[in-house]
Amino acid sequence: MLFNSIDFAVFLPVVFLVYWFLTNTSLKLQNAFLLLASYVFYGWWDWRFLSLIVFSSLVDFAIGRGLTRELSPKKRKTLLWLSVFTNLGLLGFFKYYNFFLSNFKAAFTVFGYEIAGDSLNIILPVGISFYTFQTLSYTIDVYKRKLEPTKDLIGFLAFVSFFPQLVAGPIERASNLLPQFYKPRHFDYKKAVDGLRQMLWGLFKKMVIADNCANFANQTFGGISDYNGSALVLGAIFFTIQIYADFSGYSDIAIGTARLFGFNLMKNFSYPYFSRNIPEAWRKWHISLTTWFRDYLYLPLALKHRKSTTKLAFITVLQFLVIGFWHGANWTFIVWGAIHATYMLPFVLFRKEMVQYTGLVAEGKIMPSVKEMLQMMKVFSLTGFSMIFFRAESISHAWAYLNGIFSPSLLAMPNLAGGKKALGIILMVMVFFLVEWLYRKDKHSLETLGLNWKRRYRWALYGFLGILLFYFGGARQDFIYFDF
Numbered sequence: 382m383l384f385n386s387i388d389f390a391v392f393l394p395v396v397f398l399v400y401w402f403l404t405n406t407s408l409k410l411q412n413a414f415l416l417l418a419s420y421v422f423y424g425w426w427d428w429r430f431l432s433l434i435v436f437s438s439l440v441d442f443a444i445g446r447g448l449t450r451e452l453s454p455k456k457r458k459t460l461l462w463l464s465v466f467t468n469l470g471l472l473g474f475f476k477y478y479n480f481f482l483s484n485f486k487a488a489f490t491v492f493g494y495e496i497a498g499d500s501l502n503i504i505l506p507v508g509i510s511f512y513t514f515q516t517l518s519y520t521i522d523v524y525k526r527k528l529e530p531t532k533d534l535i536g537f538l539a540f541v542s543f544f545p546q547l548v549a550g551p552i553e554r555a556s557n558l559l560p561q562f563y564k565p566r567h568f569d570y571k572k573a574v575d576g577l578r579q580m581l582w583g584l585f586k587k588m589v590i591a592d593n594c595a596n597f598a599n600q601t602f603g604g605i606s607d608y609n610g611s612a613l614v615l616g617a618i619f620f621t622i623q624i625y626a627d628f629s630g631y632s633d634i635a636i637g638t639a640r641l642f643g644f645n646l647m648k649n650f651s652y653p654y655f656s657r658n659i660p661e662a663w664r665k666w667h668i669s670l671t672t673w674f675r676d677y678l679y680l681p682l683a684l685k686h687r688k689s690t691t692k693l694a695f696i697t698v699l700q701f702l703v704i705g706f707w708h709g710a711n712w713t714f715i716v717w718g719a720i721h722a723t724y725m726l727p728f729v730l731f732r733k734e735m736v737q738y739t740g741l742v743a744e745g746k747i748m749p750s751v752k753e754m755l756q757m758m759k760v761f762s763l764t765g766f767s768m769i770f771f772r773a774e775s776i777s778h779a780w781a782y783l784n785g786i787f788s789p790s791l792l793a794m795p796n797l798a799g800g801k802k803a804l805g806i807i808l809m810v811m812v813f814f815l816v817e818w819l820y821r822k823d824k825h826s827l828e829t830l831g832l833n834w835k836r837r838y839r840w841a842l843y844g845f846l847g848i849l850l851f852y853f854g855g856a857r858q859d860f861i862y863f864d865f
Contacts, residue, residue, distance in 0.1 A: 382425040383859065384634045385588055392422065397641055401568050412539045412562055415642070422544035423508070430506040433471060438541040440467050441516040445523045445530035445537075457524060464520040468513045475505055480710030508548035510707060510865050514673055516541055519555035521677060528556050536562040545638040549631050549862040551649040551669035558646065566643035576640030578827040578843075583633025585846050588854035590813050591627035593806045594619040595858055600798055602772055605781050610791030613782060615803070620772045621765040622810055625654060627861045628667070633825055652821045654814075657756040659724040659763065661738045670707070674700055694729045698722040708865050713770045713779060720767040741822055809853070 382388050396418045404410040424431050444464045451457050522528035531537050540559045601608050601616025632649035639646045649668050656662035663671055679700045686692035705718020743749040773779035797803050820826045831839040
């Protein structure tokens with residue numbers, strides 16, 4: 382079920398009313414209803430894959446209980462690895478089986494051997510990369526004794542399948558979200574209204590900005606030979622904007638929806654294109670994923686080898702290759718990860734300050750300095766270059782796109798189809814980024830925008846955004862991260 386669909390527009394009010402008016406007498410009843418609603422939400426796509434999320438949840442619940450009773454370090458580690466292999470095994474089969482098979486066969490073909498083996502027609506379950514990592518975080522934290530294992534099966538199942546963030550995050554930590562299922566929840570009008578504002582802004586990002594940018598990005602990536610170099614540059618820029626507006630828009634809708642039900646999800650984006658270097662951009666992009674890999678992969682290895690610059694560099698490269706591979710079974714994602722590893726290596730090799738910029742860019746100022754503007758343009762350009770590989774269907778496709786850019790036609794006027802509409806979208810994108818810039822200190826851009834206005838002006842703003850959704854929303858498209 383898509384957030385930008387009629388189905389969800391009917392589903393959400395029904396769930397909201399039942400949740401607050403019919404099940405509010407009992408916390409267990411609320412959790413049970415949320416579990417049911419979440420399974421309906423997920424099963425709306427394909428009921429068959431409900432068995433996977435149920436199985437994964439039951440495995441980690443049982444292992445969590447086993448870790449409580451088990452005192453032997455060896456047996457505790459065995460239980461941990463059972464969880465890791467079960468979850469990653471399911472993820473590996475559904476997401477990477479055909480990738481490994483085809484590359485394995487290709488490797489032997491190079492040496493003159495033909496390996497038999499047919500690819501399988503495997504459907505990738507929506508959200509498996511997200512809920513797999515969410516359940517793994519629970520088991521790992523219980524193993525490390527950072528979290529007390531739960532005895533409430535219904536609450537745990539609801540935590541894993543919580544529908545606002547089930548299929549594309551944020552990837553919540555059990556230490557943050559799970560306890561919220563065990564505390565009484567009461568309707569908070571201000572929290573709910575703020576959630577609605579965040580949902581509205583997320584829908585605007587997705588339907589008006591991302592989906593319209595997608596039209597032009599799809600043109601250039603789908604027909605490289607039809608466009609000159611400058612048009613291909615615009616296409617890459619459109620996709621760089623699209624993926625941010627698409628995924629951060631999803632996160633805004635997810636976080637806002639959760640607030641309607643009394644839950645606080647972690648912030649997943651913090652205006653990453655207003656960053657002054659690549660490390661800062663990564664701290665602000667897909668925060669739930671990057672912090673997951675930081676805490677469960679990078680830090681455990683880096684702390685053991687912090688005195689060796691060479692080993693830290695290797696660990697950094699490994700981390701970004703894994704992050705790239707997490708996104709999909711394609712060499713393009715691995716190359717995308719390798720590019721960002723290359724961006725990060727100078728900070729590791731020369732022991733440069735990774736957290737040089739922690740405060741708000743141009744804090745207390747309306748305009749950034751010339752230096753800050755150039756830094757942000759550099760970060761956006763480096764990100765845009767890497768996104769060519771992220772968007773391309775294959776390495777050869779990305780290479781053809783780059784060859785098209787770096788041609789004599791790069792200096793010509795863009796021959797993008799629908800030039801006038803493209804200009805309109807560019808103007809709308811500029812306004813979008815201006816609003817985000819002015820309210821970059823807030824959790825989302827509608828958090829304080831208009832709050833001090835008279836009611837009629839505030840509602841006029843919301844109505845205007847609604848009109849933009851209706852009249853300028855692009856052709857409805859799935860959220861990009863549904864594929865991951």
